[in-house]
Amino acid sequence: MDIQSYMHSVGRAARTASRAMAKAETGAKNDALMAMARAVERDIARLLDANRKDVDAARAKELDAAMVDRLTLTPKSVAAMAEGLRQIAQLPDPVGEISGMSYQPSGIQVGRMRVPLGVIGIIYEARPNVTADAAGLCVKSGNAAILRGGSEAIHSNQAVGACVHEGLKAAGLPETAVQVIETTDRAAVGELITMKDYVDIIVPRGGKGLIERISSESRIPVLKHLDGVCHVYIDDKADLDKAIRIADNAKTQRYGTCNTMETLLVHKDIAARVLAPLARIYLDKGVELRGDDAARTLIAQMKPATEEDWYTEYLAPVLSIRIVDDLDQAIEHITIYGSQHTDAIVTEDITRARRFLREVDSASVMVNASTRFADGFEFGLGAEIGISTDKLHARGPVGLEGLTSLKFIVLGDGQIRQ
Amino acid sequence: MDIQSYMHSVGRAARTASRAMAKAETGAKNDALMAMARAVERDIARLLDANRKDVDAARAKELDAAMVDRLTLTPKSVAAMAEGLRQIAQLPDPVGEISGMSYQPSGIQVGRMRVPLGVIGIIYEARPNVTADAAGLCVKSGNAAILRGGSEAIHSNQAVGACVHEGLKAAGLPETAVQVIETTDRAAVGELITMKDYVDIIVPRGGKGLIERISSESRIPVLKHLDGVCHVYIDDKADLDKAIRIADNAKTQRYGTCNTMETLLVHKDIAARVLAPLARIYLDKGVELRGDDAARTLIAQMKPATEEDWYTEYLAPVLSIRIVDDLDQAIEHITIYGSQHTDAIVTEDITRARRFLREVDSASVMVNASTRFADGFEFGLGAEIGISTDKLHARGPVGLEGLTSLKFIVLGDGQIRQ
Numbered sequence: 004m005d006i007q008s009y010m011h012s013v014g015r016a017a018r019t020a021s022r023a024m025a026k027a028e029t030g031a032k033n034d035a036l037m038a039m040a041r042a043v044e045r046d047i048a049r050l051l052d053a054n055r056k057d058v059d060a061a062r063a064k065e066l067d068a069a070m071v072d073r074l075t076l077t078p079k080s081v082a083a084m085a086e087g088l089r090q091i092a093q094l095p096d097p098v099g100e101i102s103g104m105s106y107q108p109s110g111i112q113v114g115r116m117r118v119p120l121g122v123i124g125i126i127y128e129a130r131p132n133v134t135a136d137a138a139g140l141c142v143k144s145g146n147a148a149i150l151r152g153g154s155e156a157i158h159s160n161q162a163v164g165a166c167v168h169e170g171l172k173a174a175g176l177p178e179t180a181v182q183v184i185e186t187t188d189r190a191a192v193g194e195l196i197t198m199k200d201y202v203d204i205i206v207p208r209g210g211k212g213l214i215e216r217i218s219s220e221s222r223i224p225v226l227k228h229l230d231g232v233c234h235v236y237i238d239d240k241a242d243l244d245k246a247i248r249i250a251d252n253a254k255t256q257r258y259g260t261c262n263t264m265e266t267l268l269v270h271k272d273i274a275a276r277v278l279a280p281l282a283r284i285y286l287d288k289g290v291e292l293r294g295d296d297a298a299r300t301l302i303a304q305m306k307p308a309t310e311e312d313w314y315t316e317y318l319a320p321v322l323s324i325r326i327v328d329d330l331d332q333a334i335e336h337i338t339i340y341g342s343q344h345t346d347a348i349v350t351e352d353i354t355r356a357r358r359f360l361r362e363v364d365s366a367s368v369m370v371n372a373s374t375r376f377a378d379g380f381e382f383g384l385g386a387e388i389g390i391s392t393d394k395l396h397a398r399g400p401v402g403l404e405g406l407t408s409l410k411f412i413v414l415g416d417g418q419i420r421q
Numbered sequence: 422m423d424i425q426s427y428m429h430s431v432g433r434a435a436r437t438a439s440r441a442m443a444k445a446e447t448g449a450k451n452d453a454l455m456a457m458a459r460a461v462e463r464d465i466a467r468l469l470d471a472n473r474k475d476v477d478a479a480r481a482k483e484l485d486a487a488m489v490d491r492l493t494l495t496p497k498s499v500a501a502m503a504e505g506l507r508q509i510a511q512l513p514d515p516v517g518e519i520s521g522m523s524y525q526p527s528g529i530q531v532g533r534m535r536v537p538l539g540v541i542g543i544i545y546e547a548r549p550n551v552t553a554d555a556a557g558l559c560v561k562s563g564n565a566a567i568l569r570g571g572s573e574a575i576h577s578n579q580a581v582g583a584c585v586h587e588g589l590k591a592a593g594l595p596e597t598a599v600q601v602i603e604t605t606d607r608a609a610v611g612e613l614i615t616m617k618d619y620v621d622i623i624v625p626r627g628g629k630g631l632i633e634r635i636s637s638e639s640r641i642p643v644l645k646h647l648d649g650v651c652h653v654y655i656d657d658k659a660d661l662d663k664a665i666r667i668a669d670n671a672k673t674q675r676y677g678t679c680n681t682m683e684t685l686l687v688h689k690d691i692a693a694r695v696l697a698p699l700a701r702i703y704l705d706k707g708v709e710l711r712g713d714d715a716a717r718t719l720i721a722q723m724k725p726a727t728e729e730d731w732y733t734e735y736l737a738p739v740l741s742i743r744i745v746d747d748l749d750q751a752i753e754h755i756t757i758y759g760s761q762h763t764d765a766i767v768t769e770d771i772t773r774a775r776r777f778l779r780e781v782d783s784a785s786v787m788v789n790a791s792t793r794f795a796d797g798f799e800f801g802l803g804a805e806i807g808i809s810t811d812k813l814h815a816r817g818p819v820g821l822e823g824l825t826s827l828k829f830i831v832l833g834d835g836q837i838r839q
């Protein structure tokens with residue numbers, strides 16, 4: 004197979020389909036999503052069979068257990084896939100939404116209309132549910148999608164893709180609106196991220212290695228986040244109960260997610276009171292604590308934190324803890340060591356809360372809430388294609404709106420410029 | 422001078438200043454802008470002297486007349502510079518604006534806050550007024566700016582820069598919030614567009630050659646438009662008077678601007694009635710007409726248009742004209758040959774107007790108004806740093822808002838994730 008000509012034909016077809024999708028009616032898009040969901044449910048045996056091939060091959064290749072786990076579909080995860088498609092159908096259609104129409108001195112009326120981006124290239128690793136999820140989000144937002152899943156999930160992805168195509172066809176939409184790349188050749192990724200004429204944005208989903216590689220090689224804008232070095236700062240004006248509850252939840256509710264707290268900053272005047280109970284909680288749950296000198300004088304079981312620790316996203320039951328003099332030092336620490344992902348303050352002081360909200364330059368900034376809330380569903384977006392720590396275009400959890408753009412629209416009555 | 426180390430020190434200073442600017446109060450930013458305006462007015466003689474050096478050097482180098490014209494400051498253009506700064510001071514401050522705060526099922530309240538992008542790198546050619554204009558927009562939007570004007574305007578730009586610094590200092594803001602590059606060495610541009618750690622967005626202002634070069638070499642996102650191949654489509658349901666008025670204005674009000682119409686599309690059923698009076702107007706004004714076969718049978722003085730003509734941004738008194746069968750063919754023409762800048766329909770038919778607005782994928786799409794309105798001031802943005810034909814981030818005329826981004830903010834009362 005000539006990968007370049009294959010990918011370019013995929014790109015051309017996607018570009019053509021994107022024009023049909025941009026003008027597709029909301030009803031047709033919802034019909035497609037519901038038909039996809041029905042096909043997924045009906046084909047559950049076929050999906051599980053296809054998935055078994057992938058899982059067997061992965062085991063034969065001795066891929067690690069976590070990878071096999073992410074790869075494996077179950078009756079429950081297939082049902083969740085269908086449910087996800089139905090949920091996307093129920094979200095409001097962002098396309099065509101008109102906002103801010105206002106009359107100008109010349110007599111023209113100017114506002115904005117939300118429009119699809121065009122063609123979205125999605126590159127992901129083992130999880131086959133991303134195929135349904137990403138297809139659903141792209142269809143609802145009026146875009147065409149090119150999906151490039153991991154080679155280890157190729158049979159699963161093709162089987163899900165067949166359900167997606169059936170849904171599109173049933174609703175009278177072009178099947179090429181969602182294309183699942185048929186080759187496992189890595190060269191396909193290289194083509195996908197450089198076909199500027201055919202692809203408008205690349206969304207890599209997976210581990211940091213994948214995202215770094217894609218970002219550095221892509222000639223197309225990439226929607227991404229690399230690190231989630233998230234902080235909770237417990238101010239001396241914090242409510243002690245809230246502080247403990249939030250610091251516990253932000254670290255221990257799940258260790259491996261990007262919005263998990265990795266560094267706890269504590270004001271020196273509240274450190275003794277808050278760290279004693281918190282350390283007990285963490286140590287009971289098996290969290291390794293690494294602290295600066297001041298923290299270590301309070302908690303004996305703490306290892307010394309190195310400079311490297313402050314930069315580290317552990318994604319594991321490890322937490323670094325630093326005692327700070329005041330809010331300024333906390334914000335400075337976050338500015339220097341943070342990754343602009345999600346940071347929270349715990350305080351009852353409104354002036355400090357307002358300063359933290361204004362001055363911490365992260366995608367999600369919180370007052371008296373767990374960093375674990377940084378998520379498209381929790382934020383009310385209804386779904387999430389990814390999280391962005393970039394500042395341009397979409398920032399933070401990205402839902403349907405992040406797959407769209409705004410154009411200006413002007414309504415006149417024959418006005419001309421003087 | 423070691424250009425790399427000079428530019429990196431400029432970058433570091435800009436990054437530091439951007440943090441101070443992000444939290445600067447609206448009053449301080451406005452004070453700075455007003456003080457800049459006063460300094461520009463007071464220093465008018467000094468500015469004109471500095472400019473004379475540049476103009477003399479340009480003449481000695483035999484630069485072309487248009488370039489010398491763009492370079493030349495007059496008492497009137499200096500006054501306009503000051504007035505522009507005062508107008509920016511009067512615009513609402515976009516920074517810190519909070520929108521969409523809504524309660525989620527978990528009890529947290531989620532919304533967005535508008536924040537500065539950080540450091541803006543602006544690369545421009547001869548016009549010294551861009552120095553004041555860009556500095557003003559970046560200061561008001563809470564960003565730091567690195568300004569790299571054309572080498573031919575170096576004395577003028579330094580003189581304007583001194584006024585900008587005086588204004589910043591008077592308001593207690595860091596002078597490094599706006600840095601005017603002191604070297605005319607071209608290597609400085611190469612550094613500016615690759616210092617990813619220090620610069621968040623590049624805005625090139627000038628001719629197509631400059632913008633193409635910057636876009637292809639930049640490692641930092643570029644806010645740009647390359648071409649303005651703008652269309653007016655006169656539908657057979659058009660009001661004849663409006664059609665003629667708009668098609669005249671869109672072409673002849675100014676020939677050299679990016680929002681000038683370059684191709685006129687006319688429905689076959691109205692072509693004879695509309696083209697006869699329009700051709701007289703165009704020919705009277707010295708506009709060369711190039712048409713397809715159908716148009717040429719109606720207007721004898723029309724030259725044949727080649728395929729190349731449909732792609733061409735003349736920026737001159739030349740217009741290509743095509744007769745189309747219907748709205749579909751008009752939209753198809755715009756999709757194939759357009760540059761996604763600005764396109765207008767003239768029609769009294771609301772269904773066709775709605776289809777044109779929805780289906781034409783351009784930064785500005787208009788009904789019954791001249792394409793010449795595609796402009797930040799006419800759209801009510803109050804000012805304009807440039808126009809973008811990209812779809813990500815800002816699209817169309819870009820004002821203060823385009824120099825900002827939205828972060829999520831979350832207010833809670835101790836909520837944790839279940």
